[in-house]
Amino acid sequence: xxxxxxxxxxxxxxxxxxxxxxxxxxxxxxxxxxxxxxxxxxxxxxxxxxxxxxxxxxxxxxxxxxxxxxxxxxxxxxxxxxxxxxxxxxxxxxxxxxxxxxxxxxxxxxxxxxxxxxxxxxxxxxxxxxxxxxxxxxxxxxxxxxxxxxxxxxxxxxxxxxxxxxxxxxxxxxxxxxxxxxxxxxxxxxxxxxxxxxxxxxxxxxxxxxxxxxxxxxxxxxxxxxxxxxxxxxxxxxxxxxxxxxxxxxxxxxxxxxxxxxxxxxxxxxxxxxxxxxxxxxxxxxxxxxxxxxxxxxxxxxxxxxxxxxxxxxxxxxxxxxxxxxxxxxxxxxxxxxxxxxxxxxxxxxxxxxxxxxxxxxxxxxxxxxxxxxxxxxxxxxxxxxxxxxxxxxxxxxxxxxxxxxxxxxxxxxxxxxxxxxxxxxxxxxxxxxxxxxxxxxxxxxxxxxxxxxxxxxxxxxxxxxxxxxxxxxxxxxxxxxxxxxxxxxxxxxxxxxxxxxxxxxxxxxxxxxxxxxxxxxxxxxxxxxxxxxxxxxxxxxxxxxxxxxxxxxxxxxxxxxxxxxxxxxxxxxxxxxxxxxxxxxxxxxxxxxxxxxxxxxxxxxxxxxxxxxxxxxxxxxxxxxxxxxxxxxxxxxxxxxxxxxxxxxxxxxxxxxxxxxxxxxxxxxxxxxxxxxxxxxxxxxxxxxxxxxxxxxxxxxxxxxxxxxxxxxxxxxxxxxxxxxxxxxxxxxxxxxxxxxxxxxx
Amino acid sequence: xxxxxxxxxxxxxxxxxxxxxxxxxxxxxxxxxxxxxxxxxxxxxxxxxxxxxxxxxxxxxxxxxxxxxxxxxxxxxxxxxxxxxxxxxxxxxxxxxxxxxxxxxxxxxxxxxxxxxxxxxxxxxxxxxxxxxxxxxxxxxxxxxxxxxxxxxxxxxx
Numbered sequence: 001x002x003x004x005x006x007x008x009x010x011x012x013x014x015x016x017x018x019x020x021x022x023x024x025x026x027x028x029x030x031x032x033x034x035x036x037x038x039x040x041x042x043x044x045x046x047x048x049x050x051x052x053x054x055x056x057x058x059x060x061x062x063x064x065x066x067x068x069x070x071x072x073x074x075x076x077x078x079x080x081x082x083x084x085x086x087x088x089x090x091x092x093x094x095x096x097x098x099x100x101x102x103x104x105x106x107x108x109x110x111x112x113x114x115x116x117x118x119x120x121x122x123x124x125x126x127x128x129x130x131x132x133x134x135x136x137x138x139x140x141x142x143x144x145x146x147x148x149x150x151x152x153x154x155x156x157x158x159x160x161x162x163x164x165x166x167x168x169x170x171x172x173x174x175x176x177x178x179x180x181x182x183x184x185x186x187x188x189x190x191x192x193x194x195x196x197x198x199x200x201x202x203x204x205x206x207x208x209x210x211x212x213x214x215x216x217x218x219x220x221x222x223x224x225x226x227x228x229x230x231x232x233x234x235x236x237x238x239x240x241x242x243x244x245x246x247x248x249x250x251x252x253x254x255x256x257x258x259x260x261x262x263x264x265x266x267x268x269x270x271x272x273x274x275x276x277x278x279x280x281x282x283x284x285x286x287x288x289x290x291x292x293x294x295x296x297x298x299x300x301x302x303x304x305x306x307x308x309x310x311x312x313x314x315x316x317x318x319x320x321x322x323x324x325x326x327x328x329x330x331x332x333x334x335x336x337x338x339x340x341x342x343x344x345x346x347x348x349x350x351x352x353x354x355x356x357x358x359x360x361x362x363x364x365x366x367x368x369x370x371x372x373x374x375x376x377x378x379x380x381x382x383x384x385x386x387x388x389x390x391x392x393x394x395x396x397x398x399x400x401x402x403x404x405x406x407x408x409x410x411x412x413x414x415x416x417x418x419x420x421x422x423x424x425x426x427x428x429x430x431x432x433x434x435x436x437x438x439x440x441x442x443x444x445x446x447x448x449x450x451x452x453x454x455x456x457x458x459x460x461x462x463x464x465x466x467x468x469x470x471x472x473x474x475x476x477x478x479x480x481x482x483x484x485x486x487x488x489x490x491x492x493x494x495x496x497x498x499x500x501x502x503x504x505x506x507x508x509x510x511x512x513x514x515x516x517x518x519x520x521x522x523x524x525x526x527x528x529x530x531x532x533x534x535x536x537x538x539x540x541x542x543x544x545x546x547x548x549x550x551x552x553x554x555x556x557x558x559x560x561x562x563x564x565x566x567x568x569x570x571x572x573x574x575x576x577x578x579x580x581x582x583x584x585x586x587x588x589x590x591x592x593x594x595x596x597x598x599x600x601x602x603x604x605x606x607x608x609x610x611x612x613x614x615x616x617x618x619x620x621x622x623x624x625x626x627x628x629x630x631x632x633x634x635x636x637x638x639x640x641x642x643x644x645x646x647x648x649x650x651x652x653x654x655x656x657x658x659x660x661x662x663x664x665x666x667x668x669x670x671x672x673x674x675x676x677x678x679x680x681x682x683x684x685x686x687x688x689x690x691x692x693x694x695x696x697x698x699x700x701x702x703x704x705x706x707x708x709x710x711x712x713x714x715x716x717x718x719x720x721x722x723x724x725x726x727x728x729x730x731x732x733x734x735x736x737x738x739x740x741x742x743x744x745x746x747x
Numbered sequence: 748x749x750x751x752x753x754x755x756x757x758x759x760x761x762x763x764x765x766x767x768x769x770x771x772x773x774x775x776x777x778x779x780x781x782x783x784x785x786x787x788x789x790x791x792x793x794x795x796x797x798x799x800x801x802x803x804x805x806x807x808x809x810x811x812x813x814x815x816x817x818x819x820x821x822x823x824x825x826x827x828x829x830x831x832x833x834x835x836x837x838x839x840x841x842x843x844x845x846x847x848x849x850x851x852x853x854x855x856x857x858x859x860x861x862x863x864x865x866x867x868x869x870x871x872x873x874x875x876x877x878x879x880x881x882x883x884x885x886x887x888x889x890x891x892x893x894x895x896x897x898x899x900x901x902x903x904x905x
Contacts, residue, residue, distance in 0.1 A: 026849030029784020253850025
């Protein structure tokens with residue numbers, strides 16, 4: 001971890017609430033999203049999906065569909081080769097079933113036709129001979145020996161013999177000897193929890209337009225969180241060299257992790273290759289629910305011991321996550337995150353991934369962490385209730401801080417948890433009076449944050465303006481934050497900088513927009529690209545002045561002599577240097593390529609007040625406040641937006657959202673009517689408090705803020721419901737029927 | 748199926764098109780008329796991303812047939828700004844950071860404009876209930892409510 005990047009400074013532009021550069025496009029309908037692209041001669045692609053949760057595909061007869069006038073191509077998995085790489089093979093098999101349909105909605109064939117009506121008609125002419133197989137969609141059932149096996153032979157070596165073949169991996173984290181810690185506890189609570197799978201719920205369905213040319217080159221436009229990773233996956237699946245496939249990211253209508261992989265892109269490419277024409281595929285909402293996302297579904301056992309004065313003596317977690325029909329490592333992150341907020345002598349987590357006949361898990365904001373932390377924070381709250389201790393005081397007493405050996409290994413550098421808890425404790429919300437029947441809950445949250453591969457080119461135009469080229473789709477204001485950092489470093493006004501998102505042929509590799517990495521890592525690369533341009537501009541000024549380049553420094557947007565010995569020259573502005581660049585050596589640019597380390601972990605604390613309607617079981621959120629460490633908030637409005645949006649997704653997860661499977665193994669609620677995400681009238685204002693504990697790993701102290709916000713709401717809501725209604729639910733969502741059942745059971 | 752000829756007015760401009768009897772107004776706008784500002788988030792009237800007004804009434808254009816546009820006056824997001832001059836709602840959405848990804852924004856703006864035409868001084872609760880048919884997954888709605896109220900205040904003052 002690089003810890004020497006941060007230097008304290010006064011910011012002139014970073015930290016201001018400027019207008020985002022893509023704002024006008026997005027309020028006028030001008031912005032081009034995934035489904036908005038067209039190409040001459042374009043065909044419409046559609047996908048046939050399995051109605052079975054688990055079935056062997058004996059044969060697929062496509063000739064009747066192919067014979068339909070207007071149909072230009074039909075493909076099945078037989079049109080794709082079988083990749084050697086297991087990871088790529090899983091991605092491909094998820095895009096197009098090979099041999100078996102593994103879940104309701106799994107793609108089995110696809111057509112390209114001259115219009116959507118013909119494509120739909122053609123799907124009905126494809127005859128798939130299925131042999132239905134026993135299925136399993138529940139993680140606790142799937143883990144038992146004797147359960148229907150989703151895929152054979154996928155277990156890693158660390159899975160003990162004798163377990164169900166659905167168990168694909170095992171992980172263990174922690175230190176100390178929990179048994180010793182539990183022996184010192186005054187009270188030990190053990191509870192089992194379950195959380196439903198939820199969907200990222202982006203409003204824009206997946207969409208792409210593929211154009212494969214006869215010379216083997218192809219272009220792909222799609223809504224994605226990472227065009228470079230799309231290229232990696234699609235070129236591997238299509239057997240193409242990366243240089244022959246250019247991927248352009250459209251504007252993206254939400255992702256939250258769910259657009260970090262491919263679902264339809266290889267299908268569109270294969271159809272285009274076969275048809276010899278561009279093919280566009282846009283998913284329906286039903287397809288989005290059945291075949292993309294969702295999160296893992298989980299079952300967890302938590303055991304925590306505490307002394308009567310609130311010191312946690314040991315913690316243990318057993319996590320069983322199902323990432324659907326393919327192996328999935330998300331449980332490892334759950335195991336690492338479960339106790340990350342606490343400074344513990346004895347802590348251990350055990351994780352298992354289990355296959356079920358559900359769609360392949362895709363990342364969703366802090367993947368794996370909300371579930372495990374929900375369970376841990378619920379048990380801690382119950383211990384606080386048992387001893388009559390203040391829940392923030394108990395967390396402060398046990399909080400991880402600088403020098404804490406984390407439950408997953410690393411020793412923490414400067415982190416903001418204690419400051420965040422203290423801010424929550426002294427906030428008026430925490431001491432505001434509650435009426436009868438209302439309850440207040442709190443929870444901590446944590447996310448690792450990532451850095452990763454980042455390339456930025458920064459071009460100094462001859463009129464003194466700047467073009468920044470970066471490679472991560474702008475999912476929530478990143479053009480603005482990147483432009484702000486470039487402007488700050490160069491010392492020029494924000495509106496002189498224009499940041500664009502490049503296609504895969506225009507820039508080096510950039511990791512996916514995930515792990516809360518963009519403002520941190522791409523920002524760091526932008527600052528360093530600006531510094532490279534500044535070095536060049538100082539050299540040009542030195543050349544003009546006839547002095548050594550070392551004798552020139554950059555101040556307030558201009559080159560100046562470094563000291564009295566350098567000579568007396570008036571400052572030469574960026575615009576002045578740029579204007580004469582053709583005479584002083586040519587165009588001026590800076591660039592920076594790096595695999596960024598030092599992302600700096602992120603903590604948050606949420607306070608929520610609720611009231612449970614004891615007649616209906618409905619939970620009303622009355623007041624909500626988010627406290628989170630942003631390191632340095634580059635654009636405070638969009639930092640707040642991340643905190644608010646994450647909190648509301650967490651509220652939906654806690655109260656309503658769930659994948660509901662029938663006995664037939666089919667998803668029963670694949671639409672926004674029955675999978676109910678929070679709407680405006682469900683919610684109060686979401687207040688935010690941004691803390692700024694500089695991240696030593698970033699020149700401006702920035703930490704990622706995108707993910708932590710979804711972690712605390714699950715337990716905060718559960719803890720508030722417990723205090724409002726006197727019932728402790730151990731299952732999410734706390735939907736009205738489930739709450740009502742608990743209330744009835746509680747008498 | 749035989750196509751139906753339709754004459755209509757969109758954002759004050761006359762349009763003529765042919766559409767299939769089962770073709771939605773949303774598909775006509777997006778695929779035949781290149782008015783792609785209205786978005787399809789669900790196709791079932793649950794998300795509001797395709798909101799337009801039809802003869803002054805707020806509708807999900809995915810639930811309206813193209814043929815129903817005959818003789819109607821339709822307003823879409825593309826007609827909200829007056830040339831270079833943004834509507835106060837559009838300006839306040841940018842100034843209040845009321846959009847993140849922006850996919851729901853056209854529908855929410857159309858819906859909010861429709862609200863303010865009926866009720867120039869709504870309470871927060873009235874804004875929340877009016878916009879309950881417009882899903883936003885990014886913002887948690889907070890800044891949207893603030894932006895609508897700021898625009899409403901400005902429009903009342905004007």
